[in-house]
Amino acid sequence: MSLVDESFELKELQVLEGHADRVWSVAWKPATGFDGVPAVLASCSGDKTVRVWEQSPSSGSFQCKAVLEETHTRTVRSCAWSPSGKLLATASFDATTAVWEHVGDDYECVSTLEGHENEVKSISWNASGSLLATCGRDKSVWIWEVLPGNEFECVSVLQGHTQDVKMVQWHPNMDILFSCSYDNTIKVWAEDGDDDWHCVQTLAEANNGHTSTVWALSFNATGDKMATCSDDLTLKIWGSDLLTIQSGNGSAPWKHICTLSGYHDRTIFSVHWSREGIIASGAADDAIRLFAEDGDGLVDEPKYHLLLKKDKAHDMDVNSVQWSSAGNRLLASASDDGTIKIWELISLAGDQKPPL
Amino acid sequence: MSSEKFSATLRIGDLNDYIAPSQGCVVSLKANSNPNPNTPPTSSSRLDKFYAENPATLGKAVKPVETEPVKISLKDCLACSGCITSAETVMLEKQSLDEFLSSINKGKAVIVSVSPQSRASLAVHFGLSPLQVFKKLTTLFKTLGVKAVFDTSCSRDLTLIESCYEFITRYRQCHLTTDEKSKLALPMISSACPGWICYAEKTLGSYILPYISSVKSPQQTIGAIIKNHICQMLCIRPEDIYHVTVMPCYDKKLEAVRDDFVFQVEAQGEKITEVDSVLTTGELLDLVKSRSVDFASLEESPLDKLLANAAEGGHLYGVHGSSGGYAEIIFRYAAKTLFGKEIVGPLNFKTIRNSDFKEVTLEVDGETVLKFALCYGFRNLQNVVRKIKAGKCEYQFLEIMACPSGCLNGGGQIKPKAGESAKDLIQSLELKYMENVTEADPLENPIIKGLYAEWLDEPGSEKAKKHMHTEYHPIVKSITSQLQNW
Numbered sequence: 001m002s003l004v005d006e007s008f009e010l011k012e013l014q015v016l017e018g019h020a021d022r023v024w025s026v027a028w029k030p031a032t033g034f035d036g037v038p039a040v041l042a043s044c045s046g047d048k049t050v051r052v053w054e055q056s057p058s059s060g061s062f063q064c065k066a067v068l069e070e071t072h073t074r075t076v077r078s079c080a081w082s083p084s085g086k087l088l089a090t091a092s093f094d095a096t097t098a099v100w101e102h103v104g105d106d107y108e109c110v111s112t113l114e115g116h117e118n119e120v121k122s123i124s125w126n127a128s129g130s131l132l133a134t135c136g137r138d139k140s141v142w143i144w145e146v147l148p149g150n151e152f153e154c155v156s157v158l159q160g161h162t163q164d165v166k167m168v169q170w171h172p173n174m175d176i177l178f179s180c181s182y183d184n185t186i187k188v189w190a191e192d193g194d195d196d197w198h199c200v201q202t203l204a205e206a207n208n209g210h211t212s213t214v215w216a217l218s219f220n221a222t223g224d225k226m227a228t229c230s231d232d233l234t235l236k237i238w239g240s241d242l243l244t245i246q247s248g249n250g251s252a253p254w255k256h257i258c259t260l261s262g263y264h265d266r267t268i269f270s271v272h273w274s275r276e277g278i279i280a281s282g283a284a285d286d287a288i289r290l291f292a293e294d295g296d297g298l299v300d301e302p303k304y305h306l307l308l309k310k311d312k313a314h315d316m317d318v319n320s321v322q323w324s325s326a327g328n329r330l331l332a333s334a335s336d337d338g339t340i341k342i343w344e345l346i347s348l349a350g351d352q353k354p355p356l
Numbered sequence: 357m358s359s360e361k362f363s364a365t366l367r368i369g370d371l372n373d374y375i376a377p378s379q380g381c382v383v384s385l386k387a388n389s390n391p392n393p394n395t396p397p398t399s400s401s402r403l404d405k406f407y408a409e410n411p412a413t414l415g416k417a418v419k420p421v422e423t424e425p426v427k428i429s430l431k432d433c434l435a436c437s438g439c440i441t442s443a444e445t446v447m448l449e450k451q452s453l454d455e456f457l458s459s460i461n462k463g464k465a466v467i468v469s470v471s472p473q474s475r476a477s478l479a480v481h482f483g484l485s486p487l488q489v490f491k492k493l494t495t496l497f498k499t500l501g502v503k504a505v506f507d508t509s510c511s512r513d514l515t516l517i518e519s520c521y522e523f524i525t526r527y528r529q530c531h532l533t534t535d536e537k538s539k540l541a542l543p544m545i546s547s548a549c550p551g552w553i554c555y556a557e558k559t560l561g562s563y564i565l566p567y568i569s570s571v572k573s574p575q576q577t578i579g580a581i582i583k584n585h586i587c588q589m590l591c592i593r594p595e596d597i598y599h600v601t602v603m604p605c606y607d608k609k610l611e612a613v614r615d616d617f618v619f620q621v622e623a624q625g626e627k628i629t630e631v632d633s634v635l636t637t638g639e640l641l642d643l644v645k646s647r648s649v650d651f652a653s654l655e656e657s658p659l660d661k662l663l664a665n666a667a668e669g670g671h672l673y674g675v676h677g678s679s680g681g682y683a684e685i686i687f688r689y690a691a692k693t694l695f696g697k698e699i700v701g702p703l704n705f706k707t708i709r710n711s712d713f714k715e716v717t718l719e720v721d722g723e724t725v726l727k728f729a730l731c732y733g734f735r736n737l738q739n740v741v742r743k744i745k746a747g748k749c750e751y752q753f754l755e756i757m758a759c760p761s762g763c764l765n766g767g768g769q770i771k772p773k774a775g776e777s778a779k780d781l782i783q784s785l786e787l788k789y790m791e792n793v794t795e796a797d798p799l800e801n802p803i804i805k806g807l808y809a810e811w812l813d814e815p816g817s818e819k820a821k822k823h824m825h826t827e828y829h830p831i832v833k834s835i836t837s838q839l840q841n842w
Contacts, residue, residue, distance in 0.1 A: 022408065046408070077409075093409075115738050117559070119409070137410070153709070154738040164409075195710045267405065284405070317405070336408075 003278060003292035004305045007348040010288065010313075010331070016053055016340040018064050021046030023334035025078040025320045030085045033326030040065075041332055042088055043340050044076035050090050050100075052107065053340070062342060071098050071109045078122045078167075082146075083129040091120035097134050099150065110150040115142060115157070124177075126170040131155070133177050135165035141179050141189065143197060156197040160187055167216050172223040174246070180214035186228055186238075188254060201253055203228075203238065208256035210236065218273045226254065227279050229268035235260040235281060235291070237304065260304055263289060274323035274331075278307065278345070282318030282333055287311050290345070314339065453643055456600055456633055460501045464598035465590075468497050469506040469578045469663070472674060473604035474637040476789040477769045480781070481641065482652050485792055487672050490664075491656035493602075493640075496649060498657060503590075507664035508601065509674040511578035513798035514807065515548070516675065518571040518824050519682060520689040520799075521815040523753060527694060540566040543744065543751045546682040548573040550611035551758030552737065553828065560741060561830040567744065570825040574680065575601050575608055576617050578663065579630025580823045583619075585811050586662065595626045600633045602640050604766030607758070609634045616826045636768025663803065665796070673796035676702070678789045679762030683716065683728045683755040685798060690726055690752075691718050705730065712736050712760050715751070728753040733760035764789060 026043045033039030039055040041062065050068035055061070074093035081088050088100040088107065097113040097120055117138035124133045132144040132152065141158040163182035170177055177189040177197075186209065188201040203209045212231035219226050224242040229235050237257040244252035266284035273279050279291040288310040294303040314335035324330040329345040460466050470493060475486045482489065494505045526541040547553060547569040556564050572580065578601070583594040601608065611617070612631040619628055635643075644651050659666045665673045675681035684703055691697040697718060705714040708729075713736045718726035729751045731740050737756055743749040759765045764785040765778075772781040798804065812820045 114742070121409075154735045154742075157734050157738070269405070 002294065003276070003307065004294050006307075008290065008308050009346045009348055010290065010308060010310045011344045011346050013330075013342045013344050014061055016043070016051075016062055016064070016342065017338070018051055018067075019043065019045040019047050019049070019338050019340075021075075022316075022336040022338060023319065023340055024075070026322050026332045026334045026340055027079050027081055027088075028322055028324045028326075028330075028332065029081045030083055030325060032085065033324050033328055033330065039324060039326060039328070039330065040085075041340070041342075042079045042081065043332075043334055044079045044090055045338075046075045048072050048074060048076060048092075050076055050079055050088070052088075066105075066107050068100060068107050068109075071112075072096070074119075077120065080123045080125055082125045083127060087129075087150075089123045089125065089132060091123040091134055091136075093119040095120060095136075097123055097132075099132075099152070101150065111152055113142075113144060113152055115154060116140065121165060122167040122169075124168045124170050126175055126177075127173050128175075131170070131175065133168040133170060133179075135168040135179055137164045139163060139165060139181075141165055141168055141177070141187075143177065143189075155195070158189055158197055158199065160199045160202075161185065166214065169217050169219070172219045172221070174223070178217055178226070180217050180228060182213045184210050184212055184214060184230075184232075186210075186214055186217060203254060203256075208236070208259070210234065213267075215267070215269045216271050218271050218279075220273045220277060221275045225257070225273075227271045227273055229271040229281055231267045233261065233264045233266070233268065235263070235268060235271060235279070235304075237302070257302060258304065260291060263291075263306055263309075269317065270320045272321050272323055274329075275325060275327065276329075278323070279304070280321040280323060280331055282313075282321040284317045286314050286316060286318060286335070288313040288318055288321060288331075288333055288343070310343075313343075314341065452633075453635065453639055453646075456598075456635060457500070459598040459632070465503045465592045465596055466501065466598045466600065467504045467506065467582055468493075468502050468600045468602065469508050469511070469575070469582075470602045471574070471604060471763075472507070472509040472789065472793075473678065473763045473766065473769070473785075474602045474640065476678075476764060476785050477604065477637045478641070478651075479791070480784045480788050481770045484652060486788065487666075487670070487792055488656060490659060490666075490672070492651060492654040494657040494659060495654045496644070496651070504660045504662065505664075506578060506582070506660060506662070507666070507672075508574040508578050509672075510663045510665045510801070510803055511581055512574035512680060513665070513675070513801040513804045514581070514824065515571055515574050515577045516680075516682065516685045516798040517804065517815050518820060519546070519569055520686050520693075522569055522571055523686045523690055524693055525816065527690065527752065542753075543567055543749050544569055544686075544753050546680070546753075546755045546757075547571060547826075547828075548680050548682065549757045549759075549763075550605070550607040552756050554607065554610060555737075555758065557828055558831045563745060564741065565828045565830060568828055570827065572617075572824055572826050573611060575603060575611060575634070576630050576826070577824060579612075579617065581663065581807065583628050583630055584823055585807065589662075594621065594628045598632050599630070600635060601631050602635050602637060604637055604763050604769045605759075606636055606767050608636075608768070636766075638768055638770055641770055661803075665801065665803075667794070671792055671794055673794040674790075675798060676790065676795050678764045678786055679730075679732070679755065679757050683730050683753060686753055687716055687718070687726060687728045689799075695720050695725055710736070712762075713739075727751050728755070730755045730762075732757045732762045734758065 023043050023045045026041055029040035038057055041053045042050055044050045051064050052066040053062040054065045072092040072094050076090050076092045079090045090098045095116050095118050098109050099111040100107045101110045116136045119137040120134050121136045130146050135141045139161045143156040144152045145155045147153055161181040161183050165179050165181045168179045180186045186203040187199050189197050190200045191197050205211055210230040210232050214228055214230045217226055217228045224240055226238045227235055236259050238254045239257045240254045241252045264283050268281050268283045270282035277292055281289045290307040291304045292307050294305055314337045316336035318333050318335050320334040322332050331343040333341045475489050479486045479489045497505050523544050526544050529538045530541040545568045579599055582599055587594045587597055612634050617630045667673055675685055677684045688699050691699055703716050705716050707714050712732035715729040717724050727750055731754050740754055761782045765782055772778055808814055
């Protein structure tokens with residue numbers, strides 16, 4: 001039985017309050033939330049701070065354990081944990097990226113990356129934690145190498161987008177970088193083996209791509225599919241031949257699989273694919289929607305169905321939705337209303353739709 | 357004029373994607389491009405997000421965009437702390453072929469100075485040797501009415517000598533004194549790349565500028581020689597000379613219009629510009645094409661040896677290093693002057709992280725006493741700048757060039773032919789650059805020796821400082837651009 005045959009409820013577990021301005025982004029700390037390790041979540045805000053929240057093992061509720069402040073002088077637009085969870089990187093409108101290390105009970109800013117001309121919009125670590133990518137309003141994408149001793153070296157400055165770059169995201173298991181932009185495109189960047197990075201593919205309107213700003217992108221667990229969301233009110237699913245990519249025999253192009261239109265009537269700011277295959281979207285209509293692939297295998301072309309729509313998930317725009325990777329079906333959302341919400345996806349057993 | 361033509365380092369400053377005419381820059385951008393950065397999105401939620409992400413544009417982005425482009429000069433761009441090359445409408449009137457040709461017709465004494473990198477680019481393009489290209493260019497320009505055709509590898513030797521002396525001075529200041537100022541003496545950073553200078557002044561600001569060599573670039577050096585000294589030998593008033601350079605790089609146009617490179621002979625006299633106009637190699641090729649000239653079959657005229665590195669036998673001479681050889685020449689000079697080590701044979705440049713970052717070291721008694729680096733391209737530039745800012749730079753000299761692969765790969769060079777990769781072209785250019793060009797010590801250049809003897813006295817003299825050195829100025833962010841970045 002596939003996910004689309006089940007009935008679900010998105011249950012609000014907790015509202016996290018503390019930020020004094022809109023919350024832009026949330027990030028679950030890897031390797032937390034299972035095996036007795038309490039779940040940890042970072043959030044960042046227009047109030048120039050980053051907050052780190054930890055789930056209490058006894059009560060199960062999240063509490064703010066740290067406020068990372070007095071480093072960024074403007075909005076903190078996005079945050080990302082390194083794969084090991086040892087470092088937290090934060091991207092700010094003050095044109096810098098800060099890297100924080102958890103030392104004792106405190107978070108210490110161990111490095112500041114300068115170079116972007118102005119607002120840094122997004123940040124992403126590669127799978128091994130050896131590379132860090134940033135992007136911003138100066139239309140550029142930067143790749144930094146992580147060196148011992150919290151040193152960072154600029155590996156590449158990529159100019160290809162013609163407008164503000166909204167988000168960078170590494171492929172979940174290969175060193176291929178994806179960026180999406182106000183110029184309506186998604187660009188794929190790869191190394192040529194000679195330490196030079198190049199744009200190997202541009203997914204634009206002509207490739208069944210988006211017709212307005214692409215705000216975010218996310219990969220499925222295996223990394224052969226990618227979801228993108230846009231101001232054009234659609235989600236798009238893209239696919240690539242993973243075996244070809246892994247064999248290293250040239251680049252496997254990403255192809256448009258399908259477009260999820262008609263579900264949103266306002267800008268979609270965030271998309272995130274859970275490990276079990278549920279796509280969450282956060283949009284300007286204050287709602288959260290969940291989608292899953294129709295697993296019946298009866299048609300060649302995959303179909304995605306709306307599992308549920310949570311109206312009024314927040315009082316204002318939902319800027320970020322993030323599934324926990326711990327397999328606990330927890331979803332965090334961040335909003336212009338200044339709050340973060342923790343949701344649990346609950347399967348309504350006994351209320352299943354009959355198989356077709 | 358497309359901003360793509362400037363070096364990537366300058367284009368990174370191309371920041372104001374939401375710039376409106378009211379905001380610092382007087383230039384209106386190309387209208388009606390989609391998505392149009394001047395027009396905020398129409399849906400209300402997107403509008404909220406637009407302003408949330410770009411708060412300083414509030415109340416500005418909605419202003420109507422003028423459709424008539426406002427003309428601004430490159431000088432306006434230099435003075436501004438905002439974007440410099442994002443506007444397609446930037447006017448390059450003073451820097452174009454038309455201006456060059458009309459100056460000949462106005463009866464000015466036109467002098468053209470050709471860079472060795474441009475020579476190499478044309479040589480690869482036409483399958484000729486650099487010497488043949490130089491001689492044929494002389495024919496072409498003289499046919500058009502140009503008075504003299506000079507060679508900036510000649511003035512570069514003067515630049516290199518002044519740089520060697522400056523390095524020794526800085527090194528001694530750093531090692532013999534311990535005051536705060538002496539800490540700013542090293543590393544010394546080369547100053548010949550205008551893309552780097554512009555980035556340093558606009559983006560990095562005052563912390564980096566003391567490290568930059570005060571010696572003028574070969575382009576400005578030859579301009580200063582012509583308009584201060586050679587003009588007298590030619591019995592032409594400097595104001596009657598129109599001096600054009602042919603360069604591998606669009607950014608050289610920005611260098612030529614700097615106020616620092618304008619002087620007056622008398623207090624109330626006419627302002628004299630060292631370099632009146634810069635043509636790129638590509639623009640020169642356009643000239644050749646527009647005149648339907650069969651370049652390869654042009655006659656080979658004798659060279660103007662007044663300011664050209666051409667020896668009696670007819671062959672060319674110059675220094676090794678296709679971006680000017682600053683690190684190499686200063687390294688050799690410092691090794692000899694400071695440590696009594698004469699280095700015979702080629703220097704051992706070690707590739708550090710990529711082919712655009714190389715270092716060379718001198719060891720004396722097992723101790724590294726000199727460590728220089730070549731650092732080309734924006735990414736490598738970023739890393740050395742980070743190190744300098746953190747006080748962790750282990751180099752005493754840095755040859756920084758904004759373009760990957762250095763000056764042969766300048767934005768003004770002739771583009772690869774169909775089917776030719778950029779990397780292949782660079783390899784051809786590197787080989788062609790020194791083809792039949794004899795390596796020669798700048799200190800032994802008879803023309804430069806003559807200039808010191810007749811005019812500049814000696815390296816580092818007051819006269820040399822006056823004519824061959826310059827200053828750098830941090831661009832203070834204007835109030836409007838600060839508002840932009842609050």
